Each structure stands twice: as C-alpha cells, then as structure tokens.
Amino acid sequence: MTFTITDLSGRIAAITGAGQGVGREVALHFAKSGAKAVIVNDFYAERANAVVQEIEALGLGTRAVAAVFDVTRLDDVKTALAEAAQAAGGPIDILVNNAGNAGVNPDPDARKHFWEVGEAAWDSFIRVNFYGVINCTAAVVPGMIEQNAGRIITIISDAGRVGEPNLEIYSGAKAGAAGFMRGAAKALARHNITANCVAIAATATPAISARMEANPDAKKKMLSHYVVRRMGEPTDIANMVLFLASGASSWITGQTYPVNGGYSFNL
Template identity: 80%
Template sequence: MTLNLTDLNGQIAAVTGAGQGVGREVALHFARSGARAVIVNDFYAERAQAVVREIEALGVKGVAAVCDVTDEAQVKAVFAQAAREAGGSIDILVNNAGNSGVNPDPEARKHFWEVGEAAWNSFIRVNFYGVINCTAAVVPGMIEKKAGRLITIISDAGRVGEPNLEIYSGAKAGAAGFMRGAARALGRYNITANCVAISATATPAIAARLEADPDRTKKMLSNYVIRRVGKPEDVANMVLFLASGSSSWVTGQTYPVNGGFSFNL
C-alpha cells in the first residue's frame, strides 16, 4: 500500500484568483489530490468557468465563484453560495488573488511619494483587504468544524522590499502579519494559517514580459541561485503540502518558493 502524504481526503477547497497562473495550478493540484470539490474564484466568469471545466474533467466537482475579493459583502455572499453548491463548508482557503487588482491605477508602479492614495489602493485593496475579506468569510465554518487550512500567497517583495513596488511590498508584508495573527487566534480550533512567498513565476502576464525582453530576463535570473523562472507548479506543490494533513503542526510560517532569490532562517 502506498501512503499519499498530500491526500486531501475529500475536503472542499477554495482558491482565489484561480482563473489562470498559480491559482489555476493550485486548483488543479487539489483536484488531482483527493479534494471533494474545488471552488474557483476569479473576477472574470469565463476564466473561472474554464478552470471548473478542467477540474470536472478530472472527476472532481468544480464551482465557479465570480466576485471581486475587495468587496466584503460580495465575497461573503458568493462564497456562501459556492459552499452550498460544493456540498459543505470550505475546509481549505488559498488567498492567491493579488497583483494590482482588476482595475489598477495607471500610476501604481511609480514610487509611492510620486503618487497618492488611489494608486496605493491598487495594491492595498486586493493584497491586504482581499485576504482579510476571504478569510473572514470562511473562518466561521472552520471554527464550527474545528479544522481548517488558511494559505496566503505573498511575494518576496513583502519579505525583502522592492523599489517601485513599495506599497505592494507593504501590502504583502501586511498579509503575512495578518496570517500570523490568525494563526495565534485560530490554533485552538485546529486551524492553521501559513504563507507562501514567491518570486518571478511564469504566470501568463509575467511570462509575456520575460519573453519580450530576453536580455533583461537573463540579468534578472543572475539574482537567483537556481537560474530559471519559477513555474506555477513549483508554488502549487508547497501549497498542497500546507493544505494537507502532513502540515498539521505547521502554522504562522512563511515559506519562500523562490529559486534562492532570497534566503530565510
């Protein structure tokens, strides 16, 4: 008999921003690893529904949950409906939605002192408040069952800082701090809360930028110990571990999956 250490044992998982890239791969990893149902959140219905079809082709129930994670009321309503469609409360939440949101301010990537609140909020709303909104929507059900997994995808920018992305760096660091607080508050209910910090990963948008400028890509990769761009499955592998029973005594931590861009004690 082979023991599968990352079998999700019929649990219901929800992944935000799962219509493409890392989120999509996490959702598919869950479907391949024993999840009973996978809820696919995205702002764009066609993206969510496309991933749902991929999940159902694997013989697992998929549910599209179309909403903007920065809208608290919308998140609670849509997640509650998705959980009913999935057949129970959510056991695993992956906060993956990020970047600068669905309607980024065109000045969001300028230095913070050159812009103002509208540009700052492009990053703060989705990367910080989006994480809080989605977590608040699922935690009551986890407390009731006295079990759950909360996993937030942050960025190495939140660990080491990044010029021209100062607000993004702060929002990601804030999300990690929120998860540490959640870990302390929820551990008594057998709910764990952890983060995965990623660096350059070949999501559709990033892959296109890297392919358009090979010289810049080569220069960027000189900062990595493993000299390749990350793949969505690199991240999904770590997320799957943190979602599984194998990580039941791991909480309040941040795990870099970054090809050695930065090191962590």
C-alpha cells in the same frame, strides 16, 4: 492501496484568483489529490469557468464550482463563498488566498514610486493584497471554527520579505498580509485551524512570461539574481501549497515559506 500524506479526500477548497497562473495550478493540484470539491474564484467568469472545465475533464470525481467575485468587496465575498460552499456540498475546509497584483482596474500609476502618486495608486495594491486576504479569511473562518478544522494559505511575495523599489506599496501590502496571517494563526490554533504563507518570486504566469519574452535582456538580468537560474513555474508553488493544505502540515502554523529559486534566503 497507495497512501499519500497529501491526500485531500473529502475536503472542500476555495482558491482566489484561480482563473490562471498559480491559482489555476493549485486548483488542479487539489483536484488531482482527491479534493471533494474545488471552488475556483476569479473576477472574470470565463477564466473561472475554463478552469472548472479543466477539473471536470480530469474525470477524477472532484466537483468544481466557479465563484465570480472581487476579493476587495467583503459583502460580495461572503455571499459568493457561501453560495459556492453550498454548491460544493459542505463548508470550506481549505482557503488559498492567491488573488494579487493590482486588482480589476489597476491605477496606471500603481508601479511608480509611492511619493510620486497618491491614495488611488496605493489602493490598487492595498485593497487586493491586504484587504482581499482579510475579507476572504473572515468569510470562511466561522465555518472552520464550527467544524474545528481548517487550513488557510496566503500567497505573498518576496517583495513582502525583502522589499522592492517601485513596488513599495505592494511590498508593504504583502508584508501586511503575512503579519495578519501570523496573528490569525495565534487566534485560530485552538480551533485546529492553521494559517501559513508562501512567498514567491518571479513565476512564469501568463503576464510575467509575456513581459519577459518581450525583453530577453531584462529576463537574463533578472535571473542573475537567482541561485536556481530559471523562473519559477506555477507547479513549484502549487506543490508547497498542497503540502500546507494537507494533513502533513498539521503542526505547522504562523510560518512563511519562500519558494523562490534562491532569490533570497530565510532562517
């Protein structure tokens, strides 16, 4: 019998924004690591259902459940995750806050400098990347406290660590999510619940890949800032998330781990 420190046998995981990109890869990683069930969230049902079908096609016995909701709506989050947990066969053991960007209907001015726009554009980033993390975490924490165990992992961005022009509000929202996770780590440690962040840089998700392939010069310029001169792949991120979700990370909490090809360094 082979032993692996990242075995998720018997665990139920929920991943937000898992219909594509990093979230999809995390869902597949969890299924391949023996998770009892994986709850796949997206606000597009067809994307969530497609990943559910991918997991089922692996034939590994992991139950896959689609959960269609917008992370910015607390009541919807609580209802949908409760129903999904029931369908999955138990309380949620692992939450991955992956949903990001500017939400379902992003304001067209969201990527302009913050002083050139107003609250509607700011909210595009704040509601998903900050309130979305709070909402989903609030929905699962009572169940984790009851079972005295849990893992919470939030995907942030290096923008939240070092700041990015034209993405000032996004940077602030991601930094806010990291601060929230540090506070949650201190509040929840007594219940054997850990809370950590993974900070990512340019990753070859469908949207970013399309943008880069359309502008090779911009891609070359961007990669010049990376020590490892390639874009990240969703699997690069999923590997770290799997580690933080597993028993191998039981003495790690309140931390932010950059997975960024050396775009920025951390002490």
